[in-house]
Amino acid sequence: MKTLYPLSLIIVLSFFMSSFAKTDHKNVSYKKTSTIAPVYKNSGSDNVNEISNDFFKRYSDLKKYKSNVMSLYKNRTPGTIWFDEDAINEFGSALYQKAKKTNDLVVPYQKEIDALFSSSSTTKLSKIDADMLLSTLYIAYAKKNNADAGKKMSYDAMLKDFLNYSTIEETTTSTTENVKVTYDQYYKLQDVLKKYKKLDRSNKWKPIVPEETPYKDLRPDAVSNTIAQVRTRLYLLGDLKNDSKSNVYDRELMDAVMKYKVRNGFKPNYILSEEHIKEMNVPLADKMETLKLNMERCRTISDQMAGCDEYVLVNVPSYELIYVKNGKVQLTSSVFVGAPLTKTTIFNGEIERIVFSPYWTVPQSIVNNELKSKIAEDKNYLAKKNMEIVNGQVRQKPGPDNSLGLVKFMFPNPDDIYMHDTPSKTLFDFEKRTFSHGCINVKMARELAAAMLKDYPEWTPDKIDKAMAGKTENSFKLTKKVPIYITYFTSLVNENGEIGFFQDVYERDTELNKTVSPQTGVVSN
Numbered sequence: 001m002k003t004l005y006p007l008s009l010i011i012v013l014s015f016f017m018s019s020f021a022k023t024d025h026k027n028v029s030y031k032k033t034s035t036i037a038p039v040y041k042n043s044g045s046d047n048v049n050e051i052s053n054d055f056f057k058r059y060s061d062l063k064k065y066k067s068n069v070m071s072l073y074k075n076r077t078p079g080t081i082w083f084d085e086d087a088i089n090e091f092g093s094a095l096y097q098k099a100k101k102t103n104d105l106v107v108p109y110q111k112e113i114d115a116l117f118s119s120s121s122t123t124k125l126s127k128i129d130a131d132m133l134l135s136t137l138y139i140a141y142a143k144k145n146n147a148d149a150g151k152k153m154s155y156d157a158m159l160k161d162f163l164n165y166s167t168i169e170e171t172t173t174s175t176t177e178n179v180k181v182t183y184d185q186y187y188k189l190q191d192v193l194k195k196y197k198k199l200d201r202s203n204k205w206k207p208i209v210p211e212e213t214p215y216k217d218l219r220p221d222a223v224s225n226t227i228a229q230v231r232t233r234l235y236l237l238g239d240l241k242n243d244s245k246s247n248v249y250d251r252e253l254m255d256a257v258m259k260y261k262v263r264n265g266f267k268p269n270y271i272l273s274e275e276h277i278k279e280m281n282v283p284l285a286d287k288m289e290t291l292k293l294n295m296e297r298c299r300t301i302s303d304q305m306a307g308c309d310e311y312v313l314v315n316v317p318s319y320e321l322i323y324v325k326n327g328k329v330q331l332t333s334s335v336f337v338g339a340p341l342t343k344t345t346i347f348n349g350e351i352e353r354i355v356f357s358p359y360w361t362v363p364q365s366i367v368n369n370e371l372k373s374k375i376a377e378d379k380n381y382l383a384k385k386n387m388e389i390v391n392g393q394v395r396q397k398p399g400p401d402n403s404l405g406l407v408k409f410m411f412p413n414p415d416d417i418y419m420h421d422t423p424s425k426t427l428f429d430f431e432k433r434t435f436s437h438g439c440i441n442v443k444m445a446r447e448l449a450a451a452m453l454k455d456y457p458e459w460t461p462d463k464i465d466k467a468m469a470g471k472t473e474n475s476f477k478l479t480k481k482v483p484i485y486i487t488y489f490t491s492l493v494n495e496n497g498e499i500g501f502f503q504d505v506y507e508r509d510t511e512l513n514k515t516v517s518p519q520t521g522v523v524s525n
Contacts, residue, residue: 336433356467357398421445
């Protein structure tokens with residue numbers, strides 16, 4: 001998704017925004033997920049034997065599984081088996097579901113394993129402990145399901161078979177009422193998957209071969225054989241009701257292109273670039289794998305959300321926020337999120353406070369790396385930027401140019417992530433919006449605050465506007481906390497029943513694909 005914005009503009013705008021509202025976490029080796037809190041530990045010098053000895057000493061009832069468990073890690077690159085970055089991956093979820101359905105399967109420390117998949121659990125385990133517990137579960141599951149108990153088993157070879165997408169498909173298609181997924185997006189994605197399978201069997205999906213070489217952007221009224229191919233593609237996808245086979249970029253196709261772009265997160269215009277043709281040419285098999293992955297992600301959504309009458313959901317790949325109240329979407333807003341090196345953490349929380357006209361305390365890393373040289377060059381630099389030094393810390397005063405904008409939304413979490421307004425509104429014009437240092441910048445921050453405060457009569461629209469235009473910080477504590485879910489879905493079905501596919505901006509799907517291939521290495525953090 002390319003843009004025409006110069007790099008210098010990005011650098012200037014990105015300096016003063018929430019991106020920098022997060023503290024520097026260079027030396028921290030984990031990010032918290034909803035149920036697992038890995039320890040702060042640098043294990044670069046630890047070897048696999050030290051790790052395994054420590055684990056099996058603390059989990060002594062699992063010693064009989066030790067040799068088999070450790071065989072799984074000998075042929076893998078550094079990393080865990082059942083984690084995608086810092087969240088349990090889809091194979092881990094599939095293993096847990098399969099183990100639950102296996103009769104008479106008894107594993108020590110089952111409560112600890114159950115806690116990994118419980119949104120209400122307060123259990124804290126390191127990522128290594130959690131991964132090795134799941135590897136133990138895998139060994140027990142494999143033993144129980146081995147058809148030939150007398151034959152020596154290679155658990156490592158069996159694992160390679162387990163770590164493929166058929167594992168996920170078997171789990172998702174065998175969902176019963178007893179294992180019902182509470183997040184209804186699961187079933188919406190499942191319906192799309194069935195349609196795509198039917199489309200795949202029809203053999204109607206043919207690659208679009210552009211007529212123009214080199215490719216030139218296609219605009220309304222263009223005449224090209226490429227247009228006819230795009231028309232057929234959008235008809236198969238449901239964006240067009242009829243396929244006239246016309247090679248003219250007419251009004252009917254304009255509407256279909258707009259529909260296609262909006263649901264897939266592209267900039268809403270009528271230009272058909274080479275990038276759009278490439279996206280339309282993604283094989284159906286790849287699309288179906290993406291759907292399966294995101295069906296599994298639905299399992300990790302807290303059960304509490306299904307019964308929630310009010311919540312905020314932010315989906316990173318689609319750069320979108322929705323605010324739901326009384327079971328209905330009240331507001332939808334564009335957002336921008338953490339850059340690949342400073343990713344926005346995927347977790348659940350509760351919004352406790354709304355802060356109007358906030359101060360921005362500049363992280364020390366930015367002071368050291370950016371401000372000191374600027375202050376040395378210009379002694380009036382801080383004053384020009386509406387900044388001051390208080391108790392040895394540099395902070396930016398409230399105002400329209402404040403990097404946090406005019407309002408922020410606070411929800412406690414170990415990574416100091418929060419949502420806020422931004423003065424850099426032009427950044428929302430980009431299709432790929434990964435600019436921040438982890439915080440979530442909300443385009444319609446004022447509207448979100450007003451929507452969340454509708455049940456507070458004292459917060460009239462006029463009072464909200466005055467609070468946002470203040471010269472001093474004004475913090476309001478909500479009497480009813482609002483749940484927030486920061487998610488990572490690369491495919492979602494919208495309110496109109498339309499499927500959208502989004503960029504794997506943090507390569508979480510890509511990392512999961514790597515688990516499918518044979519690997520070598522040892523366990524590490």
